[in-house]
Amino acid sequence: MSTPVPSPADRPQPEITFGDVIRAGRKKLKEMRTVFLLLSLIAVAALICAIVPQNGDLQSYSTRYGRFIGRVIVRLGLDHVHMTMWFQLLIAVLLLSLMACSGRLWKEATLRWRIPTAAEASSKLRAGGELSGLVPLAPEQAISAVTPALRKHGYRLHHLEAEGELRLLYVHKRRLSAWGQALVHYAVFLIALGSVMGAIPRLSVDQRVTIMEGDSFRSEDGTIPFAITVDRFTIARDPDSGSVENYYSEVRILSASQEVQRGTISVNRTMRYKGYLISQSDWGLGEAKIEITRSGKSQQHAFPLERGPGIGDDRSMWSVPQKSSALFLPGSHGALVATRFCPDAVRRNGRLYQRSSEYPGTPALSLAYVSGVSGPKPTGGAQRPPTPWVRELGWLLPGEALSLNDGWIRFIGITKYTGLGIRKDVGLPLVWGGFIACIIGLTMIFYFPLRRCVIGFEPRGQGRTALTLSLCGHAGDPADDTNRIWNDMLERSGGKPVAGAATEPDQEESTSA
Amino acid sequence: MPRSRVSFWGTLSNSLPPLEQIDNNIYRAVAFGFPLLTMVIITGAVWAQYVWQRWWSWDPKETASLVTWLVYAGYLHGRRQRQWTGKTSATIVLAGFLALLFTFAGVNFLQSLHSYGVARPSPTGRLLGGFSDVATVEAVITTGCFVCYLLGLLLTLLSTAGGKQTLSKTGFGFAAAGFAGNTIVLIIRAVQAHRLTFTSGYDFSLWFVWGIVLWGQIAYLGRQRFALLGTLPIALLVSMYGYLYFPQKGHVPLPPALQNKLWLHIHVALAIIAYGALALSAGWSLLYLVKHAATRPVAEAAQE
Numbered sequence: 001m002s003t004p005v006p007s008p009a010d011r012p013q014p015e016i017t018f019g020d021v022i023r024a025g026r027k028k029l030k031e032m033r034t035v036f037l038l039l040s041l042i043a044v045a046a047l048i049c050a051i052v053p054q055n056g057d058l059q060s061y062s063t064r065y066g067r068f069i070g071r072v073i074v075r076l077g078l079d080h081v082h083m084t085m086w087f088q089l090l091i092a093v094l095l096l097s098l099m100a101c102s103g104r105l106w107k108e109a110t111l112r113w114r115i116p117t118a119a120e121a122s123s124k125l126r127a128g129g130e131l132s133g134l135v136p137l138a139p140e141q142a143i144s145a146v147t148p149a150l151r152k153h154g155y156r157l158h159h160l161e162a163e164g165e166l167r168l169l170y171v172h173k174r175r176l177s178a179w180g181q182a183l184v185h186y187a188v189f190l191i192a193l194g195s196v197m198g199a200i201p202r203l204s205v206d207q208r209v210t211i212m213e214g215d216s217f218r219s220e221d222g223t224i225p226f227a228i229t230v231d232r233f234t235i236a237r238d239p240d241s242g243s244v245e246n247y248y249s250e251v252r253i254l255s256a257s258q259e260v261q262r263g264t265i266s267v268n269r270t271m272r273y274k275g276y277l278i279s280q281s282d283w284g285l286g287e288a289k290i291e292i293t294r295s296g297k298s299q300q301h302a303f304p305l306e307r308g309p310g311i312g313d314d315r316s317m318w319s320v321p322q323k324s325s326a327l328f329l330p331g332s333h334g335a336l337v338a339t340r341f342c343p344d345a346v347r348r349n350g351r352l353y354q355r356s357s358e359y360p361g362t363p364a365l366s367l368a369y370v371s372g373v374s375g376p377k378p379t380g381g382a383q384r385p386p387t388p389w390v391r392e393l394g395w396l397l398p399g400e401a402l403s404l405n406d407g408w409i410r411f412i413g414i415t416k417y418t419g420l421g422i423r424k425d426v427g428l429p430l431v432w433g434g435f436i437a438c439i440i441g442l443t444m445i446f447y448f449p450l451r452r453c454v455i456g457f458e459p460r461g462q463g464r465t466a467l468t469l470s471l472c473g474h475a476g477d478p479a480d481d482t483n484r485i486w487n488d489m490l491e492r493s494g495g496k497p498v499a500g501a502a503t504e505p506d507q508e509e510s511t512s513a
Numbered sequence: 514m515p516r517s518r519v520s521f522w523g524t525l526s527n528s529l530p531p532l533e534q535i536d537n538n539i540y541r542a543v544a545f546g547f548p549l550l551t552m553v554i555i556t557g558a559v560w561a562q563y564v565w566q567r568w569w570s571w572d573p574k575e576t577a578s579l580v581t582w583l584v585y586a587g588y589l590h591g592r593r594q595r596q597w598t599g600k601t602s603a604t605i606v607l608a609g610f611l612a613l614l615f616t617f618a619g620v621n622f623l624q625s626l627h628s629y630g631v632a633r634p635s636p637t638g639r640l641l642g643g644f645s646d647v648a649t650v651e652a653v654i655t656t657g658c659f660v661c662y663l664l665g666l667l668l669t670l671l672s673t674a675g676g677k678q679t680l681s682k683t684g685f686g687f688a689a690a691g692f693a694g695n696t697i698v699l700i701i702r703a704v705q706a707h708r709l710t711f712t713s714g715y716d717f718s719l720w721f722v723w724g725i726v727l728w729g730q731i732a733y734l735g736r737q738r739f740a741l742l743g744t745l746p747i748a749l750l751v752s753m754y755g756y757l758y759f760p761q762k763g764h765v766p767l768p769p770a771l772q773n774k775l776w777l778h779i780h781v782a783l784a785i786i787a788y789g790a791l792a793l794s795a796g797w798s799l800l801y802l803v804k805h806a807a808t809r810p811v812a813e814a815a816q817e
Binding site for chain 1: 545571577579583587589594768769770
């Protein structure tokens with residue numbers, strides 16, 4: 001009687017549990033191929049970041065690359081790569097992969113750290129020693145003879161239990177470096193974790209504020225628990241070249257209206273308060289101030305300034321906005337407007353010349369009177385204003401004045417603003433720790449690598465001993481100074497090398513990896 | 514196959530060290546340069562935190578250096594974990610060095626926080642009063658360096674192909690003379706600027722070349738007499754870039770962000786040493802690929 005053979009479809013399928021999936025995922029994450037794929041994808045994303053200017057708008061990308069590509073860039077988030085979901089996901093998977101790898105590396109480091117047992121050492125020698133020699137001494141004498149050579153090269157010696165007649169010596173130097181690889185992986189993990197934590201808005205603060213000289217900043221939503229007052233902002237220039245040397249903001253920190261800290265912030269010189277880092281970020285010209293005196297009464301007015309097309313369409317030049325705010329003059333059906341601004345001018349023979357388009361310099365402001373424009377709507381059925389006309393009033397340097405019908409206008413000067421960065425990054429300690437660990441780890445791996453080997457001493461009769469050395473180094477490391485030490489050992493023990501031995505490190509750890 | 518070609522490839526193949534040795538040299542140079550490259554990135558990040566309040570801004574220079582770091586990290590992982598050796602690993606190291614050159618030079622074509630400043634006319638003869646125009650002296654010495662490096666390369670190449678040791682020594686002599694001139698120019702510029710000059714592309718090119726030739730010479734004196742054959746073409750390439758792309762030779766005033774001499778010197782000095790060591794690895798990789806290509810025609814000829 002024959003039993004029917006079940007078809008493959010009828011065979012019971014092994015049940016896949018959640019644990020299996022996790023195990024398979026962990027295994028995949030540990031694979032070198034996965035790590036390379038992740039690193040390559042991050043590298044590609046980073047290259048896109050480098051080539052495509054970040055944080056632009058659709059219009060700027062359309063102008064630069066054409067309408068279609070501009071839309072693709074914005075749609076795929078290539079305009080803010082490092083903030084996109086897919087990039088954050090890549091970093092998260094890399095973190096998981098690093099965690100998985102670090103576990104394996106920790107185990108490997110533990111293996112390298114500990115002193116092997118005699119059985120492990122002898123099996124290593126049996127697997128094939130790299131260097132062999134014959135010494136005309138008994139094993140004990142041979143050990144005594146080679147010991148100074150090994151100590152001279154900085155090795156520490158461990159006499160292992162004898163395996164029959166075979167005497168074993170385990171030597172190593174820079175044992176701490178066994179942890180180097182694991183340390184670097186943990187360091188990269190820390191750096192990535194720190195950067196992710198720093199990007200979480202609820203945990204960190206990253207604000208840029210502009211404060212006029214004499215003004216204060218107070219966070220409206222209370223995210224920054226203190227106020228900053230800027231007393232003075234100055235720009236220092238190199239007397240020889242005229243180039244900007246630094247920007248200085250004299251600030252006071254106020255908490256509950258009480259001054260708690262005072263100091264000067266400049267580029268490369270920050271101020272710390274309660275974990276917040278306050279730094280010099282940028283600067284600008286805020287307002288051009290004038291004073292109007294009419295009928296014996298004075299009032300001040302400020303025209304805002306901005307970067308834009310100035311004289312000669314220089315877009316980087318400070319100028320008054322095209323739609324400048326107007327100062328309505330009561331009772332005149334007209335308004336005073338700022339028409340042009342020059343950051344650095346000079347007056348020669350009554351005429352004004354632009355000296356440069358850069359500030360600091362001697363600023364100049366051009367004013368005009370516009371008649372017939374309606375200010376705030378007059379109440380009580382006022383008469384219709386006459387047809388508008390414009391009269392250029394001319395350029396003014398700071399301190400200069402020009403006359404009005406019933407008074408005069410004086411250009412006081414300009415007010416600068418300072419841009420301050422206020423940042424609190426909770427991930428920063430992790431990043432710094434990661435940096436330090438990374439440097440230490442790499443130094444251990446490449447500059448002070450762990451060196452260890454097993455040396456076997458086996459009696460060969462007639463007072464001779466066979467010497468075998470097996471390196472326990474990393475497969476990638478060149479043999480380095482092993483030959484030198486080996487020759488020194490043979491010289492001190494009066495031995496001779498046995499031909500045919502290879503000098504390359506073994507594959508032990510590579511295959512286990 | 515023509516006899517002359519076989520003979521040329523055969524001579525070249527015999528003159529260069531064994532492939533295994535070149536491969537180990539590549540690894541040694543990368544193993545020395547990679548931690549330094551990491552330190553360059555880290556010191557840059559720490560400095561950026563103080564200047565721009567961000568230790569990482571995804572600026573083109575930062576990004577390019579990260580990509581370079583990833584390529585070398587990939588090589589080291591492959592070498593240590595998967596025993597990647599031979600043509601593949603030499604090609605990866607060369608790719609890493611191309612990424613490094615892009616970090617140094619290519620980024621200038623992109624909008625970057627690390628853009629080099631525009632040079633201004635040199636303050637002539639302020640400190641070295643005996644000369645009427647220090648810039649001219651600098652230019653003459655630098656041109657001499659360039660010629661010396663070129664002659665050094667040619668003689669080293671001829672010695673390799675012809676198997677003549679004397680030519681190799683003369684080639685080293687020319688490279689050493691070029692290096693001495695290069696050092697003198699850097700000293701003159703440092704004296705004039707009252708600091709080490711790093712901030713213009715021209716200055717950094719001079720330093721970059723200096724670092725490359727330094728490592729080439731150290732390797733040569735360490736009995737790796739083909740190191741100059743690998744590194745001098747790179748030195749010439751970089752110096753030509755410095756000449757052509759940054760024709761002005763004056764000093765660039767430091768912008769406010771760079772007014773931190775401690776970080777400037779640490780960061781850039783590390784970069785020079787790291788770039789030099791990695792250039793040496795690229796030089797060895799070039800020689801590996803040449804030797805690899807050379808052994809093939811020899812094998813083919815043997816078969817015939």
